[in-house]
Amino acid sequence: NAGVTQTPKFQVLKTGQSMTLQCAQDMNHNSMYWYRQDPGMGLRLIYYSASEGTTDKGEVPNGYNVSRLNKREFSLRLESAAPSQTSVYFCASSPDPYNEQFFGPGTRLTVL
Amino acid sequence: RKEVEQDPGPFNVPEGATVAFNCTYSNSASQSFFWYRQDCRKEPKLLMSVYSSGNEDGRFTAQLNRASQYISLLIRDSKLSDSATYLCVVNMRGLDMRFGAGTRLTVKP
Secondary structure (H helix, E strand, C coil): CEEEECCEEEEEECCCEEEEEEEEEECCCEEEEEEEECCCCCCCEEEEEECCCCCCECCCCCCEEEEEECCEEEEEEECCCCCHCCCCEEEECCCCCCCCCEECCCCEEEEC | CCEECCCCCCCECCCCCCEEEEECCCCCCCCCEEEEEEEECCCCCCEEEEECCCCCCCCCCEEEECCCCEEEEEECCHHHCCCCCEEEEEEEEEEEECCCEEEEEEHHH
């Protein structure tokens, strides 16, 4: 089992460009999450999905959109990247809210 | 007030020391509580869940105090390999999770 996989691992964008971060899990988990982590800070929740077909805003959703394509995949889209979105992005999954979240290795994004 | 706040750290302790971290949370209706460990430039990994009655896993003990709205993590007999950042996690509502900013621990020989 690969667990949670994320692509790409690294990305550099120019201001105004768009991109989609991909996340997939093979643990048959219902819940999936997208977080960002900035230096010296904990993770902040961008969006989450309780199950296929549902998504909800987290703490910092502005500037992002998500798609829960199916039970395995949860993508994060930046429509018009800004330097403030320079961060490390983590995807996670869990069976439900009361159990452990499993994290992917992260995507390091720089917006110039 | 932040929704989840942790001891600012950093904590620098010698091997064998006992160290304790606290984490306060703002939502009295929170149901799920966790401690995660994050090594430098890596993803967070679960250290332990925190149960109402308190729970222990080897050298690690986690406690929940609902009345005062905080959770704690105690590490006994610290090892060099315990050096990491420790993150507390609390759910605000359902899957809406909040992480603390993290407490960095360095265990020195």
